[in-house]
Amino acid sequence: MKQILLAEDEEVLRMLIEDTFEDENYMIDVAADGGEAMEFLQNNRYDLVILDYMMPVYTGLEIVEKIRHAETNKHTKILILSAKSQEFEQKQILETGADYFMAKPFSPLKLLELVGDILNENS
Amino acid sequence: MDLQKYKNILFQNTKNKLTEWLSLNGETILTEEVYRFLHSIKGTSGTLQLDELMQISSELLSKLENEEIEKWRGIDLNAFLHPLVKLIYNYENSSNLVNLNGTVLNSSAPLIQIIDDDVSMLILLKDVLEEKGWMVITNTNPEIAVKQYFEMKPDCLILDIHLPQKDGFQILQEIQQHNEKYFIPTIMISINNNKETRIKAYQNGADDFFGKPIDMEEFVVKVNRHLQRKKIFDQSVLIDELTQVYNRKFLVDSLQRFFLDFKRTKQPFSISIVDIDFFKKVNDTYGHLMGDQVLRDFAQYIKRNIRSLDIIYRYGGEEFVIVFPNTTSEDAKRRLNELIKGFSQIKFTHNEACFSVTFSAGTYTVKDDFVTITEAFKGADSSLYEAKRLGRARVECLQLTPNAYQKNILNISVVDDDIIIRTLLAQILESITIDNIELNIKVFENGPSFLNSEHAKEDVSHFLILDGIMPVMDGLEVLQKVKQGKNAQKYKILMLTGRKSKDEIERALRLGADDYVTKPFNVTELQVRIERILNMIK
Incomplete structure (x- = not known):
């Protein structure tokens, strides 16, 4: 079973994404800020990490950096959620080492679809 | 995908935060905190397809970015977040709001007064009639009812015959004895649906009669008919019979509308009072028929020579009011000068005699929020007085802002x-x-x-x-x-x-x-x- 980590500080979005993925039988861990996310990452291996761009403690980008320089999840796929939807901003985000980008506000179904594609591609 | 659950949670969270902030007593909230709050609503509401919430939070966010305050006092925050408070309230109650056919009460909705001692009946009638978009006031007490009737001048009165203290007939008599008389369609209702009662109702001034139990479908149609007739009546008396321009009653209504528009658009507008010079002399010299002719021709001349958005009203006697929307005092003065010049060139003939007539004008331009209708009107009136004093056939614009009125x-x-x-x-x-x-x-x-x-x-x-x-x-x-x-x-x-x-x-x-x-x-x-x-x- 695929393992996903979601880090999103917005409570309602977090609940929505968590429920959506659990309904589709994904294993999903959820973190409410960058600090919690780092704890999960140190102790578990994930197939995909979904990170909110703006979060307390560590931002999404800081976490990308940490993931890429650590051993455990070095090759995990990273998806960034952000309200920064301008093309150059997206490019900047992807240049830091994230693999995918989804602009906020997003449709939960689209997110599910994208995640499905990412994980299938991977296997 | 059912988003309802998450929508409810988001609204509940937002409401909790607002409740916390609205209850603040003297403490302040950092702008940063307000920003985070709005930002988080904005981020979530889009995904939950709450478009209105997203729009309001975005608008408030960009407004906040232009504010230079660091801390918010409760009272200022209340005012600032008002659109959000309103939305939360509407969201919470949207499922319960009775609004079956989308008719929303508007400011020109007809007003119906119901006087009935039977409260179940009262509630039922009010519900049914308000669903039609009409505003309903209700009374069980005849004393208060009569007082409210004269205060509020409803567009239709629905009156039960059987009341404590005074019956419906007595109320009708009391209304008719009053020296101010209004055309207000009156429907009587009664449990006694016999010929004698019905005849007595009509004799006492009722326009319609319904026996209980009331057939609601028919009742609504009839009320609607009465309201239509009342409206036609009201409109027909908004025109001055002699000069065929709007009368003073309509002036009062439309001035309120001009002031409301001004509050919204901030476009200055001018109120001018114009008065025919030496009108008494016209009457005395050429007779009242000629005088009426002058009034008619004057009103029609003005009507033809102002823009379609300007309005002329007969205020009384030889005094008229012209409202110029979107007009500064310079423009108003210029237009009035043209009108004065043009009208003075018109020749009136009476038998062998040929004469011309002039008029004077005083104008006041509304361009500040704090000016009231009465003040503006007084401003125009004192300018008119000044125009008369300075020799007539001219326009003055003093723009005095009288502060002397006791509020x-x-x-x-x-x-x-x-x-x-x-x-x-x-x-x-x-x-x-x-x-x-x-x-x-x-x-x-x-x-x-x-x-x-x-x-x-x-x-x-x-x-x-x-x-x-x-x-x-x-x-x-x-x-x-x-x-x-x-x-x-x-x-x-x-x-x-x-x-x-x-x-x-x-x-x-x-x-x-x-x-x-x-x-x-x-x-x-x-x-x-x-x-x-x-x-x-x-």
């Missing part, structure tokens, strides 16, 4: 334990302005704090919005205490009651509430209703 004070109180509703109502009230009246608005979270306040005891007119169900002291108890107090006569009371609570409504009306609105209310409708009540009781 009356109207105390307004909201007593409700729900902070969201309290804040919402306070904001609605703050947005209302009434000519020459200073509104003194206060909110209270329970009955005793209101009753013990200086505000409640002051010897001035008082409009009280009272929640029916409250902790500490029930709204009905507060109502009773107000009615027993020495200022009882000064109060107008609007009760907020539960939808299904017939007993509560019944007790409220019997205890002397002037009107009731069931919760949850539609914010826009309540605003219109309050504005109308305030305008009528001033």
Whole structure:
């Protein structure tokens, strides 16, 4: 079973994404800020990490950096959620080492679809 | 995918935060915190397809970016977040709001007064008629009813024959003996549906009669018919018979509209009073028929030579008012000068005699928020006086802002334990302005704090919005205490009651509430209703 980590500080979005993925039988861990996310990452291996761009403690980008320089999840796929939807901003985000980008506000179904594609591609 | 659950949580979270902030007592909130709050709503609402919430939070965010304050006081934050408070209230209550066919009460909605001792009947009629978009006021007490009839001049009166103290016939007689007479269609209702009762009703001045039980479908159609006739009647008397321009009554209505438009658009507009020079001499020299001819020709000349958006009204005698929308005082003066010049060239002939007539004008341009209708009108009038003094056939524009008018004070109180509703109502009230009246608005979270306040005891007119169900002291108890107090006569009371609570409504009306609105209310409708009540009781 695929393992996903979601880090999103917005409570309602977090609940929505968590429920959506659990309904589709994904294993999903959820973190409410960058600090919690780092704890999960140190102790578990994930197939995909979904990170909110703006979060307390560590931002999404800081976490990308940490993931890429650590051993455990070095090759995990990273998806960034952000309200920064301008093309150059997206490019900047992807240049830091994230693999995918989804602009906020997003449709939960689209997110599910994208995640499905990412994980299938991977296997 | 069902997003309802998440929408509810988001609204609940937002409401909790707002409740916390609205209850602030002297503490301040950092702009940064407000920013984070709005930002998080914005981020989530889009995904949950809450477009309106997303739009409002985005707008507030960009507004916040332009604010230079670092800390927010509770009162400022309330005002700033008002659109959000309103949206939250509407969202929470949207499923409960009765709005079957999308008709929303608007400011020109007809007003219907129902006088009936049977409260179940009263509630039923009010519900049915308000669903049509009409505003309904209800009374069980004939004394209050007659007083309200003359204060509010409804567009239709529905009157039960069987009432305590006074019956419906007596009320009709009382209304007709009054020296001010209005064309108000009157429908009588009664449990006695026999020929004798019906004839007596018509003889006493009823226009229509319904026996109980009432066939609602037919009733609504007939009320609608009466309202249409009333409207046609009202419109027909808005035109001055002699000159065929609008009359003074219409002037009063439309000036209010011009002032409202001004508040919204900030486009200056000019009110001009014009008066035919030496009109008495025309009458004396050439006779009244010629005088009437001059008035008619004058009105038609002006009408033909002003823009289609300008309006002329006959104010009385040889005095007329012209309103020039979107017009500065320079432009108004220029136009009036042209009119004065043009009209003076018209030749009137009477038998062998040939003569011309001039007029003078005084104008006042409304360009500041604080100016009231009365002040603007006085401003135009003193300019007219100046034009006459300086030799007539000219226009003056003094732009005096008279401050000498004594403002009356109207105390307004909201007593409700729900902070969201309290804040919402306070904001609605703050947005209302009434000519020459200073509104003194206060909110209270329970009955005793209101009753013990200086505000409640002051010897001035008082409009009280009272929640029916409250902790500490029930709204009905507060109502009773107000009615027993020495200022009882000064109060107008609007009760907020539960939808299904017939007993509560019944007790409220019997205890002397002037009107009731069931919760949850539609914010826009309540605003219109309050504005109308305030305008009528001033």
